[in-house]
Amino acid sequence: MAADTSTPTDPLTPAAAKAPLGQPDLWGRLATHALALALVVAAVWLARVDLGRAVLALPPELAQTATPPAVAVVAQTSPTPTVQPLILEIPPEAPTADGAEIIRLADVHTIIPTRPRYEVEKYTVVANDTLFTIAEKFNLEPETILWGNPVLADDPNVLSVGQELNILPINGALRVVLPGDTIDKIATAFHGTVEDIVNFPGNDLDPSDPVLVHGQNIIIPGGWRDSIVWQLPVVTRTSVGVSGASGEPGACRGPFSGPSGTFSFVWPANNHYLSGTDFLPIGHPGIDIAAGLGAAIYASDTGVIVFAGWSYRGYGNLVIIDHGNGWQTAYAHLSVINVSCGGAIYQGQVLGQSGSTGNSTGSHLHFEMRSATYGRVNPWLYLP
Numbered sequence: 001m002a003a004d005t006s007t008p009t010d011p012l013t014p015a016a017a018k019a020p021l022g023q024p025d026l027w028g029r030l031a032t033h034a035l036a037l038a039l040v041v042a043a044v045w046l047a048r049v050d051l052g053r054a055v056l057a058l059p060p061e062l063a064q065t066a067t068p069p070a071v072a073v074v075a076q077t078s079p080t081p082t083v084q085p086l087i088l089e090i091p092p093e094a095p096t097a098d099g100a101e102i103i104r105l106a107d108v109h110t111i112i113p114t115r116p117r118y119e120v121e122k123y124t125v126v127a128n129d130t131l132f133t134i135a136e137k138f139n140l141e142p143e144t145i146l147w148g149n150p151v152l153a154d155d156p157n158v159l160s161v162g163q164e165l166n167i168l169p170i171n172g173a174l175r176v177v178l179p180g181d182t183i184d185k186i187a188t189a190f191h192g193t194v195e196d197i198v199n200f201p202g203n204d205l206d207p208s209d210p211v212l213v214h215g216q217n218i219i220i221p222g223g224w225r226d227s228i229v230w231q232l233p234v235v236t237r238t239s240v241g242v243s244g245a246s247g248e249p250g251a252c253r254g255p256f257s258g259p260s261g262t263f264s265f266v267w268p269a270n271n272h273y274l275s276g277t278d279f280l281p282i283g284h285p286g287i288d289i290a291a292g293l294g295a296a297i298y299a300s301d302t303g304v305i306v307f308a309g310w311s312y313r314g315y316g317n318l319v320i321i322d323h324g325n326g327w328q329t330a331y332a333h334l335s336v337i338n339v340s341c342g343g344a345i346y347q348g349q350v351l352g353q354s355g356s357t358g359n360s361t362g363s364h365l366h367f368e369m370r371s372a373t374y375g376r377v378n379p380w381l382y383l384p
Contacts (some may be wrong), residue, residue, distance in 0.1 A: 117169040118202030120148070120217050125163040128362035130276040130288060138167050142280060147173035147190075147224055158314055158359045166217075169202055173223035177216040190223035197221070233313070235306045237322040250309025250318055252341030258304035259344050261323030265300040265382050266347060268331060268367050269354065272383075275364045285376035286330070286368035291354035293335060293363040299345045300329045300367075300383075308341050315366065316358020319351050326372035333360045 123134065135142040145152070148168045152158045166174055173190045175181070183205075187194045197203060198210050200221050205211070212218070233248050237256040269291045276288025291297065299321055306328075307320035315332035319339060322328050335355025339345060356363045369379050 118200070119169060120174065120202075120219070121167040121169075123165045123167045125159055125161055125165065125361060127161055128275075129159060129161075130361070131159065131280075131284060132277050134165070134167075140168065141171050142277070142284075143224065144168055144171045144173075149174075150176075159361055160359055161361050168219055170219070170221055173220045173225055175218045175220065177212045177214055177218055179214060181212055183210055183212065183218075186218055186220065187223075190220040190225050192220035192223035196223075233307055233311060233318075233320065235320065235322075236328075237304045237306055237324060239306070248307075248309075248311050248313070250307045250311055252306050252308065254306065254342075256304045256306065256322075256342045258324070258342075259302050259346065261301040261303050261325050261327055262347060263301075263325060263327075265329070265369070265379075265384075266298070267383055268298050268300045268329070269295060269365050271295075276362070276366075279378045279380060281378075285378075286332075286366050287379050289365040289367055291363065291365040293353075293355060295354040295363075295365075296350050297331055297334065297352050297354055297365055299347055299349050299351050300369075301327070302346045303329075303344075305339045305341055305343045305345060305351075308337055308339055311358065314359035316360060317352070317355065318358075321345060321351075328370045330366075330368040330370070332366035332368075333357050333364065335363075 121138075123138075125134070131142045131145055135145050145165065145167075148166045151163075152165075168174055172192070175186050175190060183194050183197055186192070187197055197218060197220055198205050198207050200219055202219050203217075233251055235251050235254070237254055237258065239254040267289075269289045271290040273290055274288055275290035277284050279285065279287050301321070301323050303321040303323035305319065306322045307318055307330075309317065311318040311332070315330075317332075317334040317337055319331045319334065319337060320328055321330075331351060333355055334352040335357060336353040337351070338353075339351045345351060354363055354365050360366075367379055369377050369382060371377055
């Protein structure tokens with residue numbers, strides 16, 4: 001029997017594994033592993049690439065049609081956001097690509113600056129106007145209204161409904177040129193300077209040869225003039241006759257005797273605030289207290305009546321109390337007077353009713369205080 005010379009087969013070892021190195025099946029397996037490794041390396045490299053830039057770098061014909069899968073999915077599942085137009089502020093001088101200028105869009109929030117005014121305006125007085133309210137309308141000082149209107153003669157009580165006033169463009173004074181006027185004289189009279197007058201555009205003067213024309217309005221910037229001081233009728237409890245009151249109808253013939261004041265004062269009306277012109281040392285030496293037509297008016301202190309009736313000086317129905325201690329108080333524009341000459345009156349007693357008589361544009365109480373020592377004083381300093 002011949003001997004078996006074949007190699008025994010191991011049941012645990014596959015036949016392919018016993019192929020010697022360099023055979024074709026082993027090389028194929030190595031190639032497969034190398035390919036897998038190359039794919040892994042390529043995937044890692046691709047993961048580091050900026051896909052957004054890769055899309056922008058596509059050729060134009062591909063960029064218009066190619067849509068990355070991720071973008072396509074978002075477009076299908078997310079609503080399209082509303083795109084707000086972007087408006088860029090481009091300077092007017094910046095040209096466009098084709099050389100044409102771009103016009104800046106109008107800004108609805110632009111604030112147009114107020115242009116200076118140089119001319120004298122006209123204003124018609126209406127009911128309840130006062131020197132202060134008119135000045136406030138035009139952003140001027142109250143004195144400018146007086147110094148711009150000679151017809152007022154520095155007395156705000158001369159204001160009347162329908163009266164036409166000059167409104168200056170700036171604070172200062174107005175001179176209507178008369179024969180013999182010169183710029184030097186005007187500057188001196190209104191405490192201004194020749195340079196300010198000549199250089200103010202509203203005066204329309206040639207700086208090299210300023211010539212004044214009769215009737216021309218000349219504005220003195222910052223100017224003012226010496227004021228006319230209107231006095232209350234001068235009547236006291238010791239006066240004999242009415243010579244001191246210029247013969248006014250309401251003046252009382254003295255002398256009188258009666259109670260004296262307390263040197264303290266109370267508000268002469270129920271309201272303790274103004275409805276008209278405040279105290280001005282020049283032109284309005286009193287205060288206009290709010291008081292409706294027919295409102296009760298009270299004696300500010302105890303004394304004797306030395307004026308009760310009509311005044312020609314713009315006060316209308318006027319009452320003056322002499323307090324016998326150097327003080328007097330005056331109550332003007334009354335509609336009704338409840339006291340008579342020489343009568344005694346006590347602090348807080350009703351003397352009349354508020355009105356709008358005389359030179360007044362609305363019902364109120366014009367209240368003044370006068371001291372033999374200090375003259376006409378500001379009532380705010382003495383009312384509680």
